[in-house]
Amino acid sequence: MNWTEKYRPQRLEDIRGQRKFVDDAKYWIERNDMPNVLIYGMGGTGKTTAGLILAKQFLGENFDTDFKEINASQDRKLDTIRETISTFANLKSTGDVPFKVMLLDELDGMTKDSQRALKRTMERATNVRFIITCNDEHMVEYPIRSRCANYLFTPLNVEDMTDMLWDICNEEQVVALREEVVSFCETLNGDMRRAINELQASAFSNTSLKEKTKEFMNNYNEILKYLHSGNAGKAHDLLLQEVFLGRSVKEICNNLHQCVLDMELNRQDMFKSLAHIGEMEWRSRNMTPKILVSWFASQFM
DSSP: OOHHHHTOOOSGGGOOSOHHHHHHHHHHHHHTOOOOEEEEOSTTSSHHHHHHHHHHHHHGGGHHHHEEEEETTTSOSHHIIIIIIHHHHHSOOSSSOSOEEEEEETGGGSOHHHHHHHHHHHHHOTTEEEEEEESOGGGSOHHHHTTSEEEEOOOOOHHHHHHHHHHHHHHHTOOOOHHHHHHHHHTTTTOHHHHHHHHHHHHHTTOOHHHHHHHHHHHHHHHHHHHHTTOHHHHHHHHHHHHHTTOOHHHHHHHHHHHHHHSOOOHHHHHHHHHHHHHHHHHTTTSOHHHHHHHHHHTTO
16 A cells, blocks of 8 residues: 555644644634635645545545545646536535535646636535645636635645654654654655655665665765866756656755755855755746756856
């Protein structure tokens, strides 16, 4: 069984690092009512899990009949809104529940026309509460955002990630030192889903966490060595490799930042590198990753 499913939180109390959302959700449950909710933030922080837990809390044993989940990045078409969502919203609930719940996962992948149609559906569906998740809130139409209570799910801190992975290690009998788990978590930028997947891969391949940590950071150390030795072309190739592997610019920046701090560089080279890394992350909202890493490599030529 996939460990991300096996150890997926089942209660609000199990959600780590998102205290504001958890406190508000408990209040909604006490009142037996809730607003439409938009949860946004980077992957692996528990957005979908939080939505599922909230729906189960309200629907109880009627969850199977009065809950619907749509992955909006896959069901992008206007027909999805007109047919699937509208049909669900217009049907009466089957049990004694305050409302039905619809989870729209990754809404930032839905077309603008579909999002506009969703706005009208949200206005008319008084018997449905919408839980919407996305990575980038700015890719969601403002009229939808304004109709929801908005919650940013921040990357998990190293302490919370370490505690969770340490519990899994003990449960699955994975041999590791706690210090190795801490170092391992420091390379994953708060992505708990990836941390659990990588831990499972490590256990199944009989690779130590220390080796995994070194494997994660080796590419970034090579990138910085090439940049500071004048070989921007080689560094550029490795940066593109990271982009094609699906790494976000934020993740690339965080790992480069950590490597710079760990390397033995003179102060001028260190702060020059940190400045360019910071500017790359700042520019990431307006530039595509492929173009952005090319810009970054060119700053060292």
